Amino acid sequence: MSGVPLELPVRVFAAYADLVGAPYTTVSVDAPATVGAVRRALEARAVERGWPAAIARSLIAVNLEYARDDRAVSAADEIALIPPVAGG
């Protein structure tokens, strides 16, 4: 870890878009970044804002595909927080 701070936009939807008040938010993580680091930053944000510990049940998508925590991400990727889905 080089510890270089990286600002990454994260698309948010549904309940999260309501909480954030916008269709995206930004997290600050150290480079090189991973999905897990983005998740932890979002969790910290949720705790700080007094939102329920909700991120744990959400998935993260990178470039329109569900991604595991060890997936590397950069500012070039489209990152999205996917709360439990309710289609159908």
Add this chain to the structure above:
Amino acid sequence: MTSGTSDRVATASLSQTPIDPAAVIAAVSKPGNGGLAVFIGTVRDVADGRSVVGLDYSAYVEMAEREMAAIVAEAGNLDDGTDVAAVHRIGSLAIGDIAVVIAAAHPHRAAAFDACRYVIEEIKRRVPIWKAERYADGGDAWVGSPVAPTEHAS
């Protein structure tokens, strides 16, 4: 028209406007398809004992379209040569409105049923679509959301 894989139907889309089930059925109708299964999901008037007056579907459109296309392709591969079409509504819906239509067709009924069932179960499991229910008592809530009043994440 033959039932070879080259001309197999595998279509998936989101719709901002009411879905016409006949059009979805027509998409998979072929002379060789002797079995055609259809699933239509509609908006129910009650959820967890609470009276519902309508709901709003929102989606991560680009990803939902991609995920639905993948599901339809997977369903078509369960049995060789199954034709599958699926349309999911987004936007504001009233009780009884059609939320999703899936049509699957194959020379034989078992493959059609299997593909149809597969698509709806996978849509519910992994397509990034969310619904906010509007209740008769005036409230509303995101269904399944960890921040909804009835749900608590650990």
